[in-house]
Amino acid sequence: MALIECFECKQRISSTAPACIHCGAPAQAGQAATSPQEAVISFGRLPTNESVPRVTPAAFGRRRKPEAEPEPELQIQAPVPAPAGPRPVELWLKIMVFLLPPFFVWFLLRPGHSWLARLLGFGWLGLMILLSKA
Structure with missing residues (x-):
């Protein structure tokens, strides 16, 4: 065996x-x-999600045991509230908006950034476009 x-x-x-x-x-x-x-080639186990409980089928010919207690109901968590103040512009975003505004100025449209940060970022993008055409 x-x-x-x-x-x-x-x-x-x-x-x-x-x-x-x-x-x-x-x-x-x-x-x-x-x-x-002539053995079968195996590529290992299938990926599993450890947070999901494992279900195994009942053996052939055996009766299933009744469950002792019911499963608990799912609890839905409330969504995380948005921060009260304006979102700060991180240093990496400031640098990248300065160097490559066509690609990184769009990150300023995420919720929480102030209108001033958006105005400065898109104003810099507009200035770079105008300077590139001259």
């Missing part, structure tokens, strides 16, 4: 098991090849 990899869920199972204990897939369906030269 050896541990083999399930062709469906890529988990390790016994070579004598009739079906995968994790996903329920028949063990012989994915093993057409019996010799090591």
